[in-house]
Amino acid sequence: MIILENISKEFNSKNRIVKAVNKVNIHVKKGEIHGVIGYSGAGKSTLIRCVNLLEKPSEGKVLINGIEATSLPLPKLREIRNKIGMIFQGFNLLKTATVYDNIAIPLKLLGYNKAEVKKRVEKYLEIVGLTDKHQNYPTQLSGGQKQRVAIARALAQEPEILLSDEATSALDPETTDSILDLLLKINKELGITILLITHEMNVIQKICDHVYVMENGEVVEQNTAVNLFTKPTHPTTKKFLNTISQRNLSSTLISQLNVTGAVTRLTFVGESTGKPLLAEVSQRFNVQPNILTANIIELKNGIIGNIVIHLIGDKIQVKNALNFLEEHGVGTEELEGQS
Numbered sequence: 001m002i003i004l005e006n007i008s009k010e011f012n013s014k015n016r017i018v019k020a021v022n023k024v025n026i027h028v029k030k031g032e033i034h035g036v037i038g039y040s041g042a043g044k045s046t047l048i049r050c051v052n053l054l055e056k057p058s059e060g061k062v063l064i065n066g067i068e069a070t071s072l073p074l075p076k077l078r079e080i081r082n083k084i085g086m087i088f089q090g091f092n093l094l095k096t097a098t099v100y101d102n103i104a105i106p107l108k109l110l111g112y113n114k115a116e117v118k119k120r121v122e123k124y125l126e127i128v129g130l131t132d133k134h135q136n137y138p139t140q141l142s143g144g145q146k147q148r149v150a151i152a153r154a155l156a157q158e159p160e161i162l163l164s165d166e167a168t169s170a171l172d173p174e175t176t177d178s179i180l181d182l183l184l185k186i187n188k189e190l191g192i193t194i195l196l197i198t199h200e201m202n203v204i205q206k207i208c209d210h211v212y213v214m215e216n217g218e219v220v221e222q223n224t225a226v227n228l229f230t231k232p233t234h235p236t237t238k239k240f241l242n243t244i245s246q247r248n249l250s251s252t253l254i255s256q257l258n259v260t261g262a263v264t265r266l267t268f269v270g271e272s273t274g275k276p277l278l279a280e281v282s283q284r285f286n287v288q289p290n291i292l293t294a295n296i297i298e299l300k301n302g303i304i305g306n307i308v309i310h311l312i313g314d315k316i317q318v319k320n321a322l323n324f325l326e327e328h329g330v331g332t333e334e335l336e337g338q339s
């Protein structure tokens, strides 16, 4: 379990104070996967480094499994750190060591005997699907394979928590998917709690239970993944969601269509997916819905139908129709084009 309570981190840069993280609260229960999403400079890396105290917060508390870690003496802090594994965008592998040794060396440094080291290296190489690569060097591996070695290295210390710092950002979409599947597998099968940071909404979509959106050091919106995808409130959250749901619609087209109605993103979840609500809307109100894009968004904990429509009609009828959809459990978000 990870609790960050009112965490702030300031840096002194060229006689200027930079508030990288500002009063952030995060609560990841055991066995959950939480994701922090934000643009470059939002404060994500600084925040995640505060969890294992690689960065000491200027303010606030870090609790790991109920233990307040911020004020612990170094030996006790090391014990806590041993419960926390970390993976990075750049993999951080030793180029001159084999795959086997990349996983074995940290274990040897922690004092495990040869037999235990061998047992763990073999076990975790199998879990990440790289048993046949144990004598290869990192330069002989693809990006995805390198990240698998890094994951095995983190797991071999048998942590309860895994921190992921943009672990898939350097990978192509297919390899990203396979690494996300692996993270889901270790979360499910080994019960490992995961906190990740990313700037990619598809990472959040695929594996997160709960999401925090960060901007200028602050969490500007947080919710369960299902609620965030269906009822986003902050403009930054909406921008991130548009990278998934509205990829093909230009801002100019949206502006043009908004003259004769409202371009609106509808999200259907649970019961609302089974009802012919769009047909009903055109019968009840003087509006005509044209579907512009439609897709299914598969989240870790549910499936969301996502349709962008052009609802043609006068403003009052459009408003009434959208209210009707909302009352029947459909999420509605009017999209704005370039002004």
Ligand SMILES: Nc1ncnc2c1ncn2[C@@H]1O[C@H](COP(=O)(O)OP(=O)(O)OP(=O)(O)O)[C@@H](O)[C@H]1O
Residues within 6 Å of the ligand: 011, 012, 013, 018, 019, 020, 038, 039, 040, 041, 042, 043, 044, 045, 046, 047
């Ligand atoms: N050691 C440091 N000294 C001074 N300023 C820093 C330091 N580390 C981070 N910052 C500043 O803090 C802010 C947040 O940086 P951070 O790297 O945490 O953001 P981020 O969301 O992880 O962005 P990116 O994805 O680009 O790494 C930025 O303005 C950055 O310049």
